[in-house]
Amino acid sequence: MCSSDLLENLFTEHQLNWKPSVEVISIDLLVDLVAKGFGIGFAPKRIVRKSGLPKIRVIQSPPARQLCLLYNPALPMSIAAERFLELI
Numbered sequence: 001m002c003s004s005d006l007l008e009n010l011f012t013e014h015q016l017n018w019k020p021s022v023e024v025i026s027i028d029l030l031v032d033l034v035a036k037g038f039g040i041g042f043a044p045k046r047i048v049r050k051s052g053l054p055k056i057r058v059i060q061s062p063p064a065r066q067l068c069l070l071y072n073p074a075l076p077m078s079i080a081a082e083r084f085l086e087l088i
Contacts, residue, residue, distance in 0.1 A: 006063050007042060 004023055011018035022038070024030045030041045031051045040056065048055045069085075071077060077085075 003042065003065075006065065010060075010062060 004020070008018040022033070024033065024041075027043055027047055030043060031047065031053070033039065034041050034053060035051070042062070043051075045055075069088075071081070
């Protein structure tokens with residue numbers, strides 16, 4: 001489930017409308033647009049700290065997400081990918 005689906009579900013749970021006028025695929029673009037005054041956005045805490053923009057404190061945390069690693073078993077993995085998998 002993508003971030004916009006999670007946020008839409010959260011808003012719906014609280015009988016709120018989720019109607020973003022713009023959705024972006026890049027966090028960098030999101031930060032740039034917010035910095036230029038095009039609205040507000042949801043971003044990970046480390047991105048907000050790095051951006052220097054003020055954060056808006058929210059009462060409820062967004063739902064937890066599960067991340068998965070992807071790879072193509074038909075192709076050999078890079079040495080870096082193999083080492084990373086050994087770490088986790």
